Amino acid sequence: MRSEISIHSSDGRPLGNVRPEFVGKTSLIIGGSSGIGKAVGRLLLEKRVEAVVIVGKNKKKLLSAEVELVHSDR
Numbered sequence: 840m841r842s843e844i845s846i847h848s849s850d851g852r853p854l855g856n857v858r859p860e861f862v863g864k865t866s867l868i869i870g871g872s873s874g875i876g877k878a879v880g881r882l883l884l885e886k887r888v889e890a891v892v893i894v895g896k897n898k899k900k901l902l903s904a905e906v907e908l909v910h911s912d913r
Contacts, residue, residue: 872900
């Protein structure tokens with residue numbers, strides 16, 4: 840059984856280096872609870888993607904990644 844967590848950007852403040860092609864888009868990252876996948880999720884949120892959906896096998900790691908990504912300073 841796989842676990843899924845959606846992470847949504849929560850504010851509208853503009854950030855530097857915003858990629859207009861990412862604004863309003865949703866991304867899906869398989870294996871996004873750690874390592875490269877989590878780093879890609881962080882970068883996509885910085886580029887103002889609307890939502891990042893991370894999928895993985897370990898629910899505890901997914902929940903930890905959610906907390907880290909949602910509460911990181913983007």
